[in-house]
Amino acid sequence: VSSVEIWYVHNLPESENVKRELAKVEQTAHAAVKRNYPDCNVESISAKEVGLESLETWYEGTQAPILVTETFSFETRGGYTTSGNKWEAYSTSVPAEWLRDKYNEFGRDLFSANIRDYLGSLRSDRNINNNIKETAKTKPEMFWVFNNGITALVNGFAATSEDESGLLEISGIAIVNGAQTTGALGSVPEADLARAFVPARFVKCDDPQTVQQIIRYNNSQNKIEAADFRSKDLVQTRLRREFTKIPNVEYAGGRRGGAEDSIKRPKNVLQSYTAGQALAAFHGEPAIAYNQKSKIWQSDAIYSRFFHERTGAQHLLFAYSLLKAVESEKVRLKSLDETDRTKQQSEQWETLRKRGATFLLTSAVAASMETILGRSIADHFSLRFSSKKNLGACLGAWEPIVAIGLSFAQSLSEALSRSNLYNKELVRKHLRDYAMHIQALSKVNSDAFERFAVKVKGD
Numbered sequence: 323v324s325s326v327e328i329w330y331v332h333n334l335p336e337s338e339n340v341k342r343e344l345a346k347v348e349q350t351a352h353a354a355v356k357r358n359y360p361d362c363n364v365e366s367i368s369a370k371e372v373g374l375e376s377l378e379t380w381y382e383g384t385q386a387p388i389l390v391t392e393t394f395s396f397e398t399r400g401g402y403t404t405s406g407n408k409w410e411a412y413s414t415s416v417p418a419e420w421l422r423d424k425y426n427e428f429g430r431d432l433f434s435a436n437i438r439d440y441l442g443s444l445r446s447d448r449n450i451n452n453n454i455k456e457t458a459k460t461k462p463e464m465f466w467v468f469n470n471g472i473t474a475l476v477n478g479f480a481a482t483s484e485d486e487s488g489l490l491e492i493s494g495i496a497i498v499n500g501a502q503t504t505g506a507l508g509s510v511p512e513a514d515l516a517r518a519f520v521p522a523r524f525v526k527c528d529d530p531q532t533v534q535q536i537i538r539y540n541n542s543q544n545k546i547e548a549a550d551f552r553s554k555d556l557v558q559t560r561l562r563r564e565f566t567k568i569p570n571v572e573y574a575g576g577r578r579g580g581a582e583d584s585i586k587r588p589k590n591v592l593q594s595y596t597a598g599q600a601l602a603a604f605h606g607e608p609a610i611a612y613n614q615k616s617k618i619w620q621s622d623a624i625y626s627r628f629f630h631e632r633t634g635a636q637h638l639l640f641a642y643s644l645l646k647a648v649e650s651e652k653v654r655l656k657s658l659d660e661t662d663r664t665k666q667q668s669e670q671w672e673t674l675r676k677r678g679a680t681f682l683l684t685s686a687v688a689a690s691m692e693t694i695l696g697r698s699i700a701d702h703f704s705l706r707f708s709s710k711k712n713l714g715a716c717l718g719a720w721e722p723i724v725a726i727g728l729s730f731a732q733s734l735s736e737a738l739s740r741s742n743l744y745n746k747e748l749v750r751k752h753l754r755d756y757a758m759h760i761q762a763l764s765k766v767n768s769d770a771f772e773r774f775a776v777k778v779k780g781d
Contacts, residue, residue: 352700418518440505471521472500564635636706643716
């Protein structure tokens with residue numbers, strides 16, 4: 323058992339009074355576990371109120387929303403109906419200019435059931451989206467036969483005729499495959515699309531599990547990453563929303579792309595895979611962080627350990643910036659000329675250059691947080707900076723702590739030898755020993771610890 327959650331469940335609005343009472347429950351339970359089971363591996367004890375707000379949020383998160391719910395009617399070149407187990411579809415062609423107009427009107431909402439947004443284009447022969455735009459501009463009459471088309475979920479459809487030109491009416495639309503085609507057409511002048519048509523399938527399906535399979539199996543043209551399929555996850559959706567309130571920090575949350583045609587490489591962005599690694603390392607799993615960065619997103623069991631209801635944006639930034647501060651120190655040591663390194667710096671470099679070392683040191687510093695902060699911590703997922711700092715400010719806050727932590731990095735060397743990083747018991751022993759080293763010299767470093775502690779909140 324690595325975590326304990328205590329839920330107070332009811333069907334009324336949630337309240338601040340209950341939240342305060344549950345905070346006391348956390349502290350009482352934490353003290354009882356430490357007193358009665360001092361050698362246990364429970365890292366977090368949390369209490370949560372589950373009322374109307376939580377239940378509604380969770381329910382909405384189980385749906386595959388079609389955010390664009392308007393009814394549309396347009397001319398087609400004929401089509402046909404196909405049906406299967408729990409689904410019905412209409413295959414046809416849609417005018418490229420109609421698709422362009424809908425994208426420019428609704429933007430990213432058009433891809434609400436997609437695992438990705440539009441990824442943008444570059445002026446390059448190797449860029450697929452640029453080639454889509456060039457085909458639409460220079461060979462519009464060939465667009466239908468060159469392009470794979472789109473697949474969209476709809477709430478319903480009705481065709482006036484089949485096998486000949488006619489009108490198609492659809493209610494609601496969410497493109498599950500074809501975001502790149504749609505986004506590319508969005509930046510092509512309307513006049514160039516008069517003769518272009520796009521192959522299209524409109525699928526009606528009311529079964530959530532089948533919908534998820536439709537989304538998964540319809541996404542294979544561009545490379546699919548493990549994190550893509552978590553992009554619509556309730557936790558990632560919430561985290562992306564929370565990060566909009568933190569200055570100068572962006573978080574993709576497994577979702578790639580946007581609404582703009584140009585491809586941007588923003589600074590201060592928290593990469594999805596690194597975010598998962600940072601959480602794994604911070605919460606005592608350096609082997610997972612080092613060797614299973616994709617599996618963090620693929621495996622439900624591993625994913626749910628680090629991304630759940632208690633994982634907030636500010637805590638993720640807290641853990642992410644610690645890992646980045648450790649990596650920054652590694653880069654600094656590497657940049658020093660060998661003849662200029664002190665004996666201690668040489669030893670630190672020899673430790674940090676080993677595989678998995680940055681993740682293990684991140685775990686070690688996190689394991690020492692009670693000593694560093696000078697207080698008991700019931701739930702490590704509650705730790706965060708007291709003010710909303712950008713990534714640079716967070717790195718600056720961690721620098722003196724990481725510098726102190728490096729002094730004991732050599733004590734972790736055995737856990738980095740051969741395949742010892744995968745020996746959980748050995749790793750836990752070294753993390754405990756490291757925390758004892760920090761504790762032994764806490765008075766010497768008390769000023770640095772106190773300055774850091776006032777910047778950190780958490781229960």
